[in-house]
Amino acid sequence: MNNQHRILIFTGGTLGEWALEEIRDDDLIVGVDRGALFLIRHQLQPDLAIGDFDSVTGAEAEEIRTNSKTYISCDPVMKDQTDTEMAFHWALQQRPAEIVLLGALGTRFDHTLSNVHLLSLGLRFHIPCRILDEKNELLLIDKPIQIERGRFTHVSLLPFGWEVTGITLDGFQYPLHDAALRIGDSLGISNVLLSDSGSISLKNGQLLVIKSMD
Template sequence: MAGKRVLIFAGGRIDLDVIKDIRADDVVIGADRGALFLVEQGIRPHLAVGDFDSVSPGELDKIKENSVELVACDPIDKDLTDTELAYDLALQKQPAEILMTGVIGTRLDHTLANVHMMLRGLQQQIRTDIWDKHNYITLTDSECLITERGYTYVSLLPLTPEVTGITLEGFLYPLENASLRIGQSLGVSNRLTGPQGIVRISSGLLLIMQSKD
């Protein structure tokens, strides 16, 4: 699946504008209520996965009828969240990129778990991005091209205790060979000065968050 993308729609906050990003050759996975969202928007997911404890029996029937494949699991006897089940299946397809939406919501524990999940893709050299109307999040251990996407701010947050050698190009507040430690806010609320910027680091794991109010 070189060059291909897998899109995961989970059961958190999903904006209708997000579906405009779906390409004809994307593999689309719906996790639990995310599958219902896709079906209700007239999109046939290639795979619907989860315990489906957040949908009614009638809604589950609708998902079954309008999905290419459905993988259901027991809501009690499972160790993974629905989103991680979907992410595992996405990784198995070895795409160039995985994009997840509906993975940011009111449950902070689930949100943080989904952000941490991005590391597993990075370890397999598969880029993972999280996106919705207010946020676009990626993770890097080396260099990352940041594209203007209509968000106001770009914030840098360490995912490891320390990130070193941070150098920014194309940002309002440049950095040269800087370091960030967990708990510091130095990297919060920067801005791009043009259509693109580059983030480079020497060591560690760095979350790059484009956001707007």
């Protein structure tokens, strides 16, 4: 595929009109289980619908199958990956410009945390990845980035691993210089950008960056 395209994965968590606003004309759209039904009910045809479809009725599964360009169904018991992980691995194989997960944060914390862990696969494949919902945007970094505020009011940093070292923040209300964050530290919670953008750099480790709003 043309690696200038993004892949948007709509999963079965919390979705709404905010998610539809993220779609661009040249995006590839993947619907995971009930996320595929969400797309179809909003007059959008998924490029791929994938999952065990155990969260929809038989009639809804047929509706998804007939209204998707490609339909991949699997047994709900005899599988080793969540539906979202299967979709994410498919997306990685396409080598897109970016992968955006929507509906990946929901009421099931086990699924939410598992989806956050998928971001580490994006780093391994050198593909930018984000998790987005109405109130939050999550990304995982292992190298310096420029961060834009957008519609979010707060930026929080959490170590994704035992320790992240050499953290330096520029353009934030609460600056850090060559700092370390370890599991259990709350030092990186609820920072604020002083203008529309700022920078985050680090030397070692993986850092979870969470932009959020109340």
